[in-house]
Amino acid sequence: MPATATKAIPEGQILGRMEQHDHEEVLFCFDRATGLKAIIAIHDTTLGPALGGTRMWPYATEAEALNDVLRLSRGMTYKSALAGLDLGGGKAVIIGDARTQKTEAMFRRFGQFVDSLNGRYITAEDVGMSTAEMVNIKKETNSVAGLPEEMGGSGDPSPVTAYGVYCGMKAAAKQAYGSERLSGRKVSIQGGGNVGRGLAALLVKDGAQIFITDIHEDKLAAIKAEIPEVNVVKPEAIFELDVDIYAPCALGATVNDETLKKLKCSVICGAANNQLADEAVHGMAVMRKGILYAPDFLVNAGGIINCAWERKGYNRKAAMRQTEGIYDTALRIFRSSADLDIPTYLAANQAAEHRITSMREAGLRF
Ligand code: NAD
Numbered sequence: 001m002p003a004t005a006t007k008a009i010p011e012g013q014i015l016g017r018m019e020q021h022d023h024e025e026v027l028f029c030f031d032r033a034t035g036l037k038a039i040i041a042i043h044d045t046t047l048g049p050a051l052g053g054t055r056m057w058p059y060a061t062e063a064e065a066l067n068d069v070l071r072l073s074r075g076m077t078y079k080s081a082l083a084g085l086d087l088g089g090g091k092a093v094i095i096g097d098a099r100t101q102k103t104e105a106m107f108r109r110f111g112q113f114v115d116s117l118n119g120r121y122i123t124a125e126d127v128g129m130s131t132a133e134m135v136n137i138k139k140e141t142n143s144v145a146g147l148p149e150e151m152g153g154s155g156d157p158s159p160v161t162a163y164g165v166y167c168g169m170k171a172a173a174k175q176a177y178g179s180e181r182l183s184g185r186k187v188s189i190q191g192g193g194n195v196g197r198g199l200a201a202l203l204v205k206d207g208a209q210i211f212i213t214d215i216h217e218d219k220l221a222a223i224k225a226e227i228p229e230v231n232v233v234k235p236e237a238i239f240e241l242d243v244d245i246y247a248p249c250a251l252g253a254t255v256n257d258e259t260l261k262k263l264k265c266s267v268i269c270g271a272a273n274n275q276l277a278d279e280a281v282h283g284m285a286v287m288r289k290g291i292l293y294a295p296d297f298l299v300n301a302g303g304i305i306n307c308a309w310e311r312k313g314y315n316r317k318a319a320m321r322q323t324e325g326i327y328d329t330a331l332r333i334f335r336s337s338a339d340l341d342i343p344t345y346l347a348a349n350q351a352a353e354h355r356i357t358s359m360r361e362a363g364l365r366f
Contacts, residue, residue, distance in 0.1 A: 014026065014066070017066070017070060018070075021043070021070070021074050022043070022044065023041055023042070023043050023044075023070060023073065023074070024042045024043065024044060024045060025041070025042040025117075025120070026039065026040070026041050026042075026066075026069075026070075027039070027040040027041075027042075027116075027117065029110065029113040031106075031109045033105070033109075034103060034105045034106040034109045035096070035101065035103075035106060036094065036106050036109050036110055036113075037094070037095040037096065038054075038092055038093065038094045038095070038110055038113065039065055039066060039069045039092065039093050039095075040069070040090065040091075040092040040113065040114065040117065040121055041069040041070055041072075041073035041090060041091055041092070042073065042088070042089075042090045042117070042120055042121050043070075043073040043074045043077045043088065043089040043090060043091075044074075044077040044088045044089050044356065045088035045090075045120055045365075045366050046088060046356050046359055046360050046365055046366065047080065047081060047085070047086055047087060047088050047355070047356060047359060047366060048080075048085070048087040048088050048366045049087060049088060049090075049119055049120055049121065049122050049143075049366065050073070050076070050077075050087070050088040050089050050090025050120060050121045050122070051076065051080065051087045051088070051089075051090065051121075051122040051123075051124065051145065051304065051307060051308070051311075052072065052073055052076035052089060052090045052091035052092070052121075052122075052123070052124070052126075052304075053091065053092075053123065053124040053125050053126030053129065053146070054091075054092040054093070054094060054110070054123045054124070054125070054126055054129055054133075055068070055069075055072070055091070055092070055093045055094070055126040055127045055128060055129070056093075056094040056096055056097075056098040056102070056128030056129055057093065057094075057095070057096075057098070057127060057128055058095070058096060059093070059095050062095070065093045065095050068093055069091050069092065069093045071274070072091040072093075072126075072273070073089050073090050073091035074089060075089065075091075075273060075274070075297055076088075076089035076090060076091055076304070077089025077352070077356070078297050078348070078349060078352040078353075079297040079298075079300075079301050079304055080301075080304055080308075081352035081353075081355045081356050082297065082298055082329060082348060082351060082352045082355075083301040083304060083305055083322075083325075083326075083329070084322075084325065084329075084355075085304065085305065085308045086308075086366075087304070087308060088366065090120075090121045090122075091126070092110075092114070092121070092123055094110065094128075098127075098128030098129070102133065104136050107133045107137050108136050108137070108139055108140050109140075110137060111136065111137035111138070111139060111140030111141045111144070112140045112141070114137065114140075114141045114143050114144070115140055115141035115142075115143060117143070119142075119143055121143060122143045122144065122145055122311070123137060123143065123144050123145070124144065124145040124146035124307050125146045125157075131146060131147060131148045131153070131155065131156070134146050134147050134148075134153070135147065135148065135151065138151075145307040145308075145310045145311060146307055146310070147310070149314075152314065153310055153314065154306045154307060154309060154310040154314045154316075154319070156194065157302065157303035157304075157306040157307060158193075158194030158195050158198060158303070159194075159198050160302035160303060160305065160306040160319055160320065160323055161194075161195050161198075161271055161300055161302040161303040161306075162194075162195045162196075162197075162198030162199045162201075162202060162271070162302070163198070163202065163302055163320060163323055163324075164299060164300060164301055164302030164303075164305070164323045164326045165195065165199050165247065165249075165269065165270060165271050165299050165300060165302070166199060166202045166203065167299075167323065167324055167326045167327040167330075168269055168294045168298065168299030168326050168327065168330045169182065169187075169203075169245060169247070169267070169269045169294070169299070170182065170327055171294070171326070171327045171328075171330035171331045171334065172245070172267045172269045172292055172294045172330065172334070173185065173245075173267065174331065175292055175330075175331065175334040175335075175338075176266050176267050176292045177244075177266075180327075181206075182203060182206045182207070182208045183206055183207035183208065184207060184208070184209070185208045185209070185244045185245060186208070186209045186211070186241075186242070186243040186244050186245070187203055187208050187209070187210055187211070187243060187244065187245040187246075187247055188210075188211040188212075188213075188233075188238050188241045188243045188245070188246050188247065188265070189210060189211070189212040189213070189247045189249055189270070190213055190235075190238045190246075190247070190248050190249060190250045190254060190270070190272075191213075191214060191248070191249035191250030191251075191272070192212050192213070192214035192219045192220055192223045192249075193214070193219070193249065193250070195249050195271040195300075196212065196214070196247070196249035196250070196271070197219075197223055197226070197227075199247060199249060199270075199271070200212055200223065200227055200230055201226075201227055204227055204229045204230065209231070210227075210229065210230040210231060211230075211231045211232075211233050211238070211241055211243060212230050212231070212232060212233070213232070213233045213234060213235045213237070213238045214235070214250075215235050215250075220232045239254075239259045239262040239263055240262050240264075241264070242264050243264065244265060244266055244267060245265055245266075245267040245268070245269060246263060246265040246267070246268050246269075246270070247268075247269055247270035247271075248268070248270035248271070248272040248275045248296075249270045249271045249272055250272055251272060252272055252273050252274035252275060252277075253274060253275070253276075253277040254272065254275060254277075255268060255275050255276050255277060255282050255286060255293070256277035256278075256282060257277075257282075257285075260282065260285055260286070260289060263289075263291070265291060266290065266291055266292065267291065267292045267293075267294070268286065268291055268292070268293045268294065269293075269294035269299055270296070270299075270300075271296070271299070271300045272296060272300075273296055273297070273300065274296065275293075275296045276293070276296075276345060279345055283343035283345040283346060284343050286343070287337075287343045287344070292344065293343070293344050293345065294330055294334075294344065295333065295344055295345045295348040298326065298329060298330055298333060298348050299326055299330060301323070301326060302319075302323040302326070305319055305322050305323050306319045306323075309322070329351075332351070333347045333348045333351060334347075336350075336351070
């Protein structure tokens, strides 16, 4: 076998990064035969096994992949804790091009790495992955969720995620306007993908006025055909609109210095992960601007709730009912943010940390 060309990993730096946010374990996975290069990060398993999707992305550097997996796995700890799930936080990344480099052998090998963690990490879909890959992973491990419905799985979580965002938006409207009614409210949705489209349908049914955009014209045309009531706008126009609510449902970091100069909304509530470009800076900035920000990891928890039900024996109705709980949790977070005069993201972080710490202190570890 030829010698590996990978550069030496600066161990101290990685352990230092783990220490920064208390990551429990990071597993680097390499397999020459299948070309697999992956990193699995387990952030915290106090509440239960670390459940979080696998992202396949052509990261330019290993440092970029490591950064993403550390950040995303920590986010999952907070999301599950706040959703009241008995799950910890973890995530995996596969370095590669999801359009050209997927093979059955690669995902089976990845499944073996997941299995080597003995149930401490459970994987599912994320960007670049689909139920087809979960089926191949399942051939090697039971530590997988997000399987197709015909295999007893929970299928695509997006409709449940969209419903959770909708419930969170109602709570935000209640806090911001004194009424949860969304009828007549103007809502801009960035991203007409699986969640954005589902959210638009729910809001139109409620009588809200929707402005939606996507970078793909064909997606917008399909949405307009399916939901004729929506107004389609150009991607660059989405931040300039005179709306009540902005719903980021594309990528992260869209709440930043530039967009905050343009946004005219009084509520931000959407599905995208990591909406605040810098949590501390922009979390405070939205508050100062008088915008109620519904923390993303709070309102987009429908997907993880759906996966959690798959582990217990899937029950769609029960998953939807638990997702409805996002309304009460969101109201509780908004009120505690107002009472303590702190940004909503911080109130949400503190609630999640409180649950984890109290279990740890009581010795109730997974
Ligand atoms: P998706 O890939 O189906 O949709 C995203 C859409 O955003 C795509 O249609 C894409 O073309 C569009 N887009 C990308 N950049 C854009 C831009 N600059 N302007 C306008 N549109 C743009 O993804 P999804 O499953 O709908 O998820 C949406 C977001 O919610 C993602 O950030 C995802 O990580 C997050 N999320 C999804 C789930 C879920 O269950 N699907 C759960 C939690 C969080």
